Amino acid sequence: MTLFGYRVPMMASLLVWCLIWEIIGRAHLVFLLPPLSxxxxxxxxxxxxxxxxxxxxxxxxxxxxxxxLSILFGVPLGILMGRVKIADDLLGMWVNIFSxxxxxxxxxxxxxxxxxxxRTIVAAVFLFAIWIIVLDTRAxxxxxxxxxxxxxxxxGASRRALYTKVILLAALPEILAGIRLGLIRGxxxxxxxxxxxxxxxxxxxxxxxSRNFRMAEFWALTIILFxxxxxxxxxxxxxxAKVEYYAGAR
Amino acid sequence: xxxxxxxxGPSPVSASADSIVEVRGVSKYYGxxxxxxxxxxxxxxxxxxxxxxxxxxxxxxLLKIIAGLITADAGTIAIDGKYVSTxxxxxxFVFQDFALMPWxxxxxxVAFGLELRGMDKTKRxxxxxxxxxxxxxxxxxxxxxxxxxxxxxxxxxxxxxxxVDADVLLLDExxxxxxxxxxxxxxxxxxxxxxxxxxxFIFVTHxxxxxxxxxxxxxxxSPRPGxxxxxxEPQIDRSVDPERIHRDKHYLDTVEEIWQGLKQYVE
Numbered sequence: 001m002t003l004f005g006y007r008v009p010m011m012a013s014l015l016v017w018c019l020i021w022e023i024i025g026r027a028h029l030v031f032l033l034p035p036l037s038x039x040x041x042x043x044x045x046x047x048x049x050x051x052x053x054x055x056x057x058x059x060x061x062x063x064x065x066x067x068x069l070s071i072l073f074g075v076p077l078g079i080l081m082g083r084v085k086i087a088d089d090l091l092g093m094w095v096n097i098f099s100x101x102x103x104x105x106x107x108x109x110x111x112x113x114x115x116x117x118x119r120t121i122v123a124a125v126f127l128f129a130i131w132i133i134v135l136d137t138r139a140x141x142x143x144x145x146x147x148x149x150x151x152x153x154x155x156g157a158s159r160r161a162l163y164t165k166v167i168l169l170a171a172l173p174e175i176l177a178g179i180r181l182g183l184i185r186g187x188x189x190x191x192x193x194x195x196x197x198x199x200x201x202x203x204x205x206x207x208x209x210s211r212n213f214r215m216a217e218f219w220a221l222t223i224i225l226f227x228x229x230x231x232x233x234x235x236x237x238x239x240x241a242k243v244e245y246y247a248g249a250r
Numbered sequence: 251x252x253x254x255x256x257x258x259g260p261s262p263v264s265a266s267a268d269s270i271v272e273v274r275g276v277s278k279y280y281g282x283x284x285x286x287x288x289x290x291x292x293x294x295x296x297x298x299x300x301x302x303x304x305x306x307x308x309x310x311x312l313l314k315i316i317a318g319l320i321t322a323d324a325g326t327i328a329i330d331g332k333y334v335s336t337x338x339x340x341x342x343f344v345f346q347d348f349a350l351m352p353w354x355x356x357x358x359x360v361a362f363g364l365e366l367r368g369m370d371k372t373k374r375x376x377x378x379x380x381x382x383x384x385x386x387x388x389x390x391x392x393x394x395x396x397x398x399x400x401x402x403x404x405x406x407x408x409x410x411x412x413x414v415d416a417d418v419l420l421l422d423e424x425x426x427x428x429x430x431x432x433x434x435x436x437x438x439x440x441x442x443x444x445x446x447x448x449x450x451f452i453f454v455t456h457x458x459x460x461x462x463x464x465x466x467x468x469x470x471x472s473p474r475p476g477x478x479x480x481x482x483e484p485q486i487d488r489s490v491d492p493e494r495i496h497r498d499k500h501y502l503d504t505v506e507e508i509w510q511g512l513k514q515y516v517e
Contacts, residue, residue: 150319151349154337155363155414165366169353243353 034216043220051205052221058201062118063190066125070182074130075175078137079167088138095138099131103189107196121193121200128189129182136178140171173243180236187229270295270450271316271418276325278311284475285311289325291469291478293418298444298451300461300468302508304515308476309454310346310422316452317343317420329418339367342411344421348403350395356382356406357391363414374413381409386439401432412447421453425460437464441488458512462486462504463495470508473515480511 018036025035046052081088081095107124114120144167152166168175194203202221209218269292278286285308293299301309314320316327318337326333329340337343342363350359357378358365364374382391385405395403404424411419425433441464444451455461461468462484472479484504486495495501 145347145349147345147347147349148351150314151343151345152366154317154319154341154343155366155410156337156339157366161366166351169351172353 032215034219038216039219039223042216043223046217046220047224055201055205058118059121059190059194062121062193062201063125063186066122066189067129067183067186069122070126070130070133070186071179073126074133074178074182075137077130078134078175078178079141079163079171081134082138082141082171083167095131095134098127099135103127104192104196107193110193111197116197116199118200120197121190124193125186125189128192129186132185133175133178133182136174136181137171140174140178141167143174144170173240176236176240176243180233180240183232183236184229187225187232191225268295269293270330271452272326272328272331273312273316274326274328276312276315276322276327278308278315278320278323286315286322287475287477289476289478293450293452294467295417295450296448297466298453298464300453300455300465301471302455302458302461302468303471303476304473304512305456306476307471307473307515309456309471312471312476313420313422313452313454316418317341319343339414340416341418341420342414342416344404344407344411344419344424346423346426348395348400348407348427350403350406352395354394355391356387356393356395356398359395359406360391360409360413363410367414377413378409381413382406384412384443385409399432401428401436404428404436408443412443412449416449418450418452421451423454423456426456433460440464445488458505458508459496462501462508468508470511482508 021033021036024030025033025038077091077095081091103124106127107120110120110123110127114123148166148170149162152162157166191202194201195206197203199207202225205221206218208214209221271291271293273289273291273293276286276289277284289312301312303309311320315322318327318334318341321335328334329338351362354362357375360382361374361378364377369377379391382388385408387402387405387409390398390402395406398406404427407424408421411421425436428436437460440451444464453461453465463486465484468482468484469478470480470482471477482504484500486498486500486504488495
């Protein structure tokens, strides 16, 4: 970004927005928006409370379990769909529907199935994250050059070796991209799940803060969640950069 | 020393005394398109035979059927008298697009055939290093495929095929994705390798010059459906300087003769 001929670093625009937030907050223009400084102070206070720490552990645990399940099921399902036409014909429609459907509407169904607890949250993360992982894995497997598979076969690869030594690695760049997008969707899943269940983890906190109009803490929690989602995506992106050299070379 | 035309027309060849690969009555359809019609061929041991023909003549299909990568709709393939329908350790394939694993180093790529056979790491890497040197890539073992030029990548593909010590090497237009200068050098190296390695080479190409330059025997295929139209043995002395072969009279005559035969298929 350039301004009046000067190159302005990206962080600068963020600072400008922070400043605008602070001014609007101080002017008491919007009742829902306390000054940023107040929000940050609330964040520092919040992370020291036992209720936040417990909520974080609960949330993280549900998130990690949901993600692990969606990777564990999503990657093999994507590989199956990429390799076997019948599986693709049978499942493709459903995976596409679920990956673009408003899944929040299904969370109440999950509550009926899994009860008002952590299991519902794990199921919500799974439901939000898995489809994009399946789709990207499938796309990755589809893009593998046929000669690479022929190469493995002609040199006597067993079925197991073909999948673990060639197909999985050849599709890895797309699989990682799918997992990165899945993680972001998983964060959505954990938040929406907890908000709807409303007695677990961050959902309970959000509920308390918004009901009592404790807006500084509400925004502090939101910022923490956003930062978490970005951090996770960033970590995966770094892993992706490591395999990119061969994604481009195919 | 005229090029010998062994036969014309699609009548079957009698089995020669020492042929390592025997193709009998092989046909292949892709849907309703007849790709190969009743191919009978023998590939003599220790020789380099080219499958030559215009695009659509099914030469790559035939090679992949011999490799066991494609199933024929009719007919049999025998290697050393044993019928085969799947890939086996006595055959090794060199791919047109190299088919290297981009996540693995040259060394691991070359050793991959041995890795799949369960050979232990030190042993297979020693063998791989030997063949990396053999194809002229000494010192490149730790590089990744994307760090190499097209010609060098195909050398990796060739080293991989050599290191599994198969009797028959199947090469599918190995130089078509390699630039002209590298191709010349590579062809010379292949002639040299062939005398050293004492293996049987089956080589698919659409280049008449290339086929005449490197082959002991050329099988001309005609297109739609693919049939054997002619078998030619160019009598060219390859012990001389490879540079001179290109100006050799027999070389030029054979190229011209094949061109006259193939001309009718070119629109």
